Amino acid sequence: MEPTQSYPDAAHSDPVRMGWMQGSPPPPDKTILYEDGSFLRFPQTRWSYSHMRQFGPTVEVQRGAGPLAVFPRNEQTDLDALTVTLRDGRRVTWQDALELGYTDGVVVLHRGAIVYERYFGAGGEHRAHIAFSVTKSLVGTLAALLADERLLDTAAPVTHYVPELARSAWGDASVRQVMDMTVGVDCSEDYTDPGAGVYDMLRAAGAIPAPPGFAGPHTLCDYLRHVPKLGAHGEAFAYRTVNTEVLGWILRRVSGVSLAQLLSERIWQKLGAEHDAYLSVDRAGTELGGSGLSATLRDLARFGEMIRQKGTFNGRQILPHTVVDDIERGADAGHFARAKIYSHNLPRASYRNMWWVTHNAHGAFTARGVHGQAIWIDPKAEMVVARFGSHHLAANIYLDPTLLPMYEAMAEHLLG
């Protein structure tokens, strides 16, 4: 059930209108802090998600010295009036749906050209926004790339690369099980439960503040070493961010460089990105590969368009098409169905290389992050949507009834 607490709508929670962090210095009641956790509290999040580097340590993902890959523009002004039929049957306009979703920014590409681009609230074309779990799909893509190059053996046990995980849930898991999240691991991802394991992980990583005298693990890696197994591996999709953090650890071992450097060298520098991106890090400099990327929306769209074009973008083959084929083919839909909670919104879907593959009639697949972050790729409609949001609800299962019909309606419209 969707939580019933009431929240101000997008207009009433607009961060500029609310005056967050305005003034020099901002008055106390307009100040957003890391220490008291207010940087993760709605409606402050409508500002903080566009300013994550102000709330903690980060590393840059450099764009390099290459020229910018400029998108052609073919903007269509009538798209705001597009009719979207929400899952509850309500018919609203595209513009209304953007508001319902607390949208901070949205870019729609059709055949590689920008047909629609809007920013709201604290968003802006040069403003990096946290991508949350969209980050996972970039990390999963890097893993698939290294596997394609035979640098990473997906059939190998995790402990082949990270022996430190021998006594954890991953002690008898394979790299492939991590990449497709079919590991049985005792780390709840229920964001409505303050005792959920995911919060222990984030506390260890410093991504949320720890109480005074906190005696738990103080780094991401220290936390991962001690996560216990729960159930069996390889039987069901179980969406757990800890898997991406383990995959990040594996990638650092395989590549010998940081995740930030790997992402920069293998992808960001080749995309002709407009801006450096950045990754939040824990106190020991380990990147949060499961949630920590902040980037501008057009750069995320560049990544999405490169994936839609089977690895080709900016006049070069950035990934071999086999890497994208492997994502699009997806994984075992039975594994996915056994996770239960996602099937209502995404029937027939599967999860492969940290991407959500819908297996719908258009072959759409997507990178998704809490509070409404997304890259939605629709091969049939030749469409990519990149979207940032700061919805008050964390879980996408509550946002899907609004967001998925938007992507579908836009795709149908563009197909003509």
Add this chain to the structure above:
Amino acid sequence: MEPTQSYPDAAHSDPVRMGWMQGSPPPPDKTILYEDGSFLRFPQTRWSYSHMRQFGPTVEVQRGAGPLAVFPRNEQTDLDALTVTLRDGRRVTWQDALELGYTDGVVVLHRGAIVYERYFGAGGEHRAHIAFSVTKSLVGTLAALLADERLLDTAAPVTHYVPELARSAWGDASVRQVMDMTVGVDCSEDYTDPGAGVYDMLRAAGAIPAPPGFAGPHTLCDYLRHVPKLGAHGEAFAYRTVNTEVLGWILRRVSGVSLAQLLSERIWQKLGAEHDAYLSVDRAGTELGGSGLSATLRDLARFGEMIRQKGTFNGRQILPHTVVDDIERGADAGHFARAKIYSHNLPRASYRNMWWVTHNAHGAFTARGVHGQAIWIDPKAEMVVARFGSHHLAANIYLDPTLLPMYEAMAEHLLG
């Protein structure tokens, strides 16, 4: 007196050789942390000064979308063998002097072309390094610019812009006194004294860790409000970082934007910078205008060359030449002499708009930061030196006997 504790030399403290932050994760004895203050402890600083964003919150200073201003190159290979006569009479090579100064990077421009460029340790051409008090000269330049545009009245009392400072040392000081640091303020800048006021300021700003249960001010602005007066204003140069923080506060009030945005809009975007720079911020998002800039060395050299060319660079007039003239003219050398401690190394010097003006035969003036950060501008030799270092000693008065002769020797050489 120079402290007598012995330290490993540049080669033995090389951060790559020492393995700081190498490994995934780095082993505990190679990990550098914010919390325990090790990120500010030599020899860890040889790594951390090139990675400040990993140790705390920051904001970006965007370079904008304009094209890069590429430096012409006219590299001279014989410069390493240049003889430098140190102040103690020792004759060493330029290369040896770089090592004595724990250099992380150095760029020498002659007539606008790069004649020498080297990086050491954790330094690199794409690696932002903390500029420490070089930051002050950028902030002072922005203040001089706004004064030139009549947006800032330097004769006005500080409280005209920041009434919150009425009961502090700045309650009866003028903006000009702040810009030239002739304010009588009780805030010791003695880095060898753990009880010095500058550490209270940095603790309030979160730039150094506070002990558990710390009850002092928690933001830069809260700290500044309560700094008491000591002595009279307008009589002597007294180098106090708090003045630059006050000036930053004034500039935010005058411009209505953050220091980062002001620096980006007025300077960084116009320079054709290669990279975004960034500023460390306190927990409320207030930038450390006295010490917090991290930038790449070539970008700092672009700024220096723009100043040398009286505000012209990248094909445009970035500052009116009157702003640079006002810096170069300097201030009252008597005020400077009364500060006593700088006169030995910099006889006849003065301090204007947060720049050190030597009034030497070449009319050299300089931006300087602890541990050996510098922009040295020699108009007669048409030379700019930009330099990053991580010397174990903080105060430049100990480094000057090595560094000043280097700049002078290079200038004489280039004059031919």
